[in-house]
Amino acid sequence: MGRVEDKVCLVTGGGSGLGRADAIALAKEGAKVVITDIDKENGEDAAHAAGNGAIFLEHDVAEEDQWQLVIKQTLGHFDELNVVVNNAGMFIPGSVEEVTWDQYRTHQRIHMDGAFFGIKYGIETIKANGKMGAIVNIASTTALLGYHTSFAYGACKGAIRTMTSHAAIHCQQLRYNIRVNCIFPSVIQTPLIEKLYADAAAAAEARGVERPAPLPPEQRIPSPGLGEPMDVGYAVLFLASDEAKFINGAELRVDNGSVINPAAL
Template structure:
């Protein structure tokens, strides 16, 4: 207990799935958590589940002005920001030929623009404090692989991967006490993955009803991602910067 005691953590897309698991895990270890989402009911439920004075703020990550307001509210309520988890995302199960321009722009508005705004304004707030700070960008194994049905999603997650490295070195060269890393989950048992499977996207299938233990195949649990987020949020990972951490049980290196 207490691995991030007193650290103020903001998690986008915290109304369900990975964001919810992250919020609960960070609060369990002493984090003061701000959950944001366009899903008000889900976000408020996550705040209740997380406890430890967690709060919810309605937030559309595609809105640049909203980012500045959310960060100002965070600073006003908790006094600072130490950890930012850029988690909000959507998936469109379509190939390069079937993806519409509107779908392409919507996916990138949330996962490319949203992460850009988070980095830009999150760094601006974090650099004001003397704590060790951490930004964790949620990418995907799709940033490494050729997934035809996830064309726009994979492109956005590739952008997240690249932005992470540039931001990490920017902070380092600027003398900021901010690390920036990306995590790359594979198939995780969330509603979004189940939706992708239902729409014909190829993702790992659960083995033995989803109860197979590693090293066996199957979907991971949201807690597997949340534990990695906790590690990167904590000072235990103070020498990890600009890294990309796979959370996929070896999926992308299978022969």
């Protein structure tokens, strides 16, 4: 109990999936959580589920003025900010040949612009209170491996990985006492993944593609399986806490080893 006692933690995209799990994990260990999301209904529900006085703020992470407002509202409610979890995201499958400019820009705005604003305003606000702070960025294993269907998404997650390193060293050089780390989940069971699988199945059916017969057990490669949102929630909790005080610029895979055994994906 109390691993992040009284830390004010802002979680973007906290209304669903991983963000909701992060918010619940943080609140359970004493954090005062600010859940932000474009989805008001889910966001309010997640704040209720997290408890410990968690609040919800409507917020589009791609809009700079909304970041400025959310920071102001957070300081107005909780007086300070200690942790930002840059989690909000979306995914439209597509190879480099399939992806449209519009889809590519949408990924960039939500993932890259969103993380940029979260890191920039996070550092500016956290450093003002002089206490130990943390920024946790949610990337993806698509930042580390090539995938046929994830061009725009993977490009943005790769950028988030690099933003993490540069921001981490910036904070270390200027002795800000703010750590910036990055998490790389593989496939975690959330609404984003459920929609992806449903869309892929519908597209395959529409094309008349038959599913291949399953391999006999002795020929199967052990699968890393699907993770649960709380698998990421606990990793966020650790990196947000002072237990991780000497961990800065780290890249933590939450993938049950899928990246070191890509054939099993």
